[in-house]
Amino acid sequence: MNKQGQYIYCFFVLIFLFCFLFPLKSQEYKFKTLGVENGLSQITVSDICQDEKSRIWIATLDGLNCYDGNHIKVFNHFHNDSISYGNLYVTQMIEDGQGSLFLLTSTGLFQFDLETEKYYLLPVSSPSIIAKGKRGVWIVEKGKLLLYDKVSHCLIQMYKDLELPDTGTTMVEGVEGTLWIALKDGGVICVDIYGGASLHLLGIKVMKLIRGNDRNIWVGSQEHGVFCFSPEGNMIHRYEYDNKSIYKVRNDMARALCQDLEGNIWIGYRSGLSKIEVASGKIFHYQADPNRVGAMSNRSVTSLYTDKQGTVWVGTYWGGVNFFSPEYQHFTHFHASDTGLSFPVVGAMAEDKAGNIWICTEGGGLNLY
Known part of the structure; x- marks a missing residue:
């Protein structure tokens, strides 16, 4: 090759590298932390x-917080004219779309009116889990299933013959109005709109339930793989563990699930991350290596979230947060630092109407990306 040819070759190599690397470096990532110094x-x-x-609205171990974009207002000492409930540990929160928040707390279940900023303690003595439904809020209490009807504002006991364990792990309503409840001692129960109940996965510890964009119900188990059920309650597929095949799920606790915009199911384990390519049935595993660019920062996955752009966010235990870009097929890691994430243990994540990502931490407050 003559010198002119070498120059042309080098020119095209530089152009290729520029086109590949520039998109990875051109985005400016900014975090804003809301902590106790900001009023949390x-x-x-x-x-x-x-x-x-x-x-x-932000649920914490010490009450409820509201951030309006500029200031934080705290509701951490609930009381009325006769009783004080003290500072409440809020474990779960539901916004019903009709002006109320429902707060599952260490004391009981509260309905919080967003307009008047007043709360009401619902007459439910020992609620264990709640879920948003089309007709209202589903509540499991002492083995019974209740519905707080958003029209009549009354508690209705549903399916009187249905006996549930005292506690459950997760609950979700399907698109057809069926309710799926993970049972304490194993299995999942599906209750249809006519009151019929069917039990599935007997003896299998269910860790996570989600309703996918494909209308199906996806179930993550402790050591028995991932299951897919139709909206009507029929099992479509079981993705089993097999140590002889890389195209099988892990034999581990599937404690986080999400579905991306292409229909793939992401599974977060205690020791790894996998993706089920639903269209082909193939399963891909992602290894953690904090020292390698493009790899996951930590193998212990605590939460998963897909944003409106199709990016999959991966929260970890002591490894910060990662996001997986479908376009570039690699992970970007945000670790705990003065300018990055406030704490490396990541919990729930959500996207607001403006496209910002909110990241909950277990010791560093709330992060806005």
Whole structure:
């Protein structure tokens, strides 16, 4: 090759490298942290949601917080004329779309009116889990299933013959109105709109339930793989563990699930991350290596979230947060630092109406990306 040819070759190599690397470096990542110094009542954030007025509501170990974009207002000492409930540990929160928040707390179940900023303690003595439904809020209490009807504002006991364990792990309503409940001692129960109940996965510890974009119900188990059920309650597929095949799921606790915009199912384990390519049935595993560019920062996955752009966010235990770009097929890692994430243990994540990502941490407050 003559010198002119070498120059042309080098020119095209530089152009190729520029086109490949520039998109990876051109984005400027910014984090804003809301901590106790900003008025947050407690640094461990358990849940988050956005109301109709675009305010961000933050559940913590020490009450409820509201962020309006400029200031934080704290509701951490609930009381009425006769009883004080003290500072509440809020474990789960639901926004019903009709002006109320429902707060599952260490004391009981509260309905919080977003307009008047007053709360009401619902007459439910020992609620264990709640879920948002089309007709209202589903509540499991002492083995019974209740519905707080959003029209009549009354508690209705549903399916009187249905006996549930005292506690459950997760609950979700399907598109057809069926309710799926993970049972304490194993299995999942599906209750249809006519009151019929069917039990599935007997003896299998269910860790996570989600309703996918494909209308199906996806179930993550402790050591028995991942299951897919139709909206009607029929099992479509079981993705089993097989140590002889790389195209099988891991034999580990599947404690986080999400579905991306291409229909793939992402599974977060205690020791890894996998993706089920639903169209082909292939399963891909992602290894953690904090020292390698493009790899995951930590193998212990605590939460998964897909944003409106199709990016999959991966929260980890002591490894910060990662996001997986489908376009470039690699992970970008945000670790705990003065300019990055406030704490390396990541919990729930959510996207607001403006496209910002909110990241809950278990010791560093709330992060806005």
